[in-house]
Amino acid sequence: MDARTATAPGHWDSLTEHQPVLAAELCAHLQTLPADTPQRLIAGTTTQDALYLPTDYVPAGPVPAPDIAPYNADDVEDCAACSDTWDSCRYHYGHATGYGDLLDLLAAAVKNDPAITVTDALAAINRRYQYAA
Structure with missing residues (x-):
């Protein structure tokens, strides 16, 4: 801080x-x-x-970082919440974690079926997790 x-x-x-x-x-x-x-x-x-x-x-x-979205969520380099915590704020940490999890699922799909397209892999992920929420 x-x-x-x-x-x-x-x-x-x-x-x-x-x-x-x-x-x-x-x-x-x-x-x-x-x-x-x-x-x-x-x-x-x-x-x-x-x-x-x-x-x-x-x-x-x-001490938890801010829960609210930053003023300009697309500008990670100039996020006041991130600079206040000297790390990723919870908003950007959540996005990074979510994209990391999605990347892991896509990598697993490609490992299981090297011929699968990203579109097909995303559709399969959506079908698998659509009722999990």
Whole structure:
């Protein structure tokens, strides 16, 4: 994480810059939350304690990357979510994983039948997995 997004105001600035509609919806949602929400999110600490956590505080366990699609999903090189995590964001990681799985299935189809076309292999994959969802 860079210095710009290492704090709550930094995250807010990034959100309003890249996802202004989501930021507006988040504001509306936050107004509906109970007053004790901060204490429930950070179990065992008070709101004041949470406000004064050290700047290098890292919560226990992995911190998930953003779930939402980046502003420009096609531009992996300039994805703010990827640069915030210093790795692929969950959106791009999911796409890469999905394409990797598809490539594995296509490779297996070609290995089983070297004469198969990509179109036929994709059709067979669709038939096999269409009811799995």
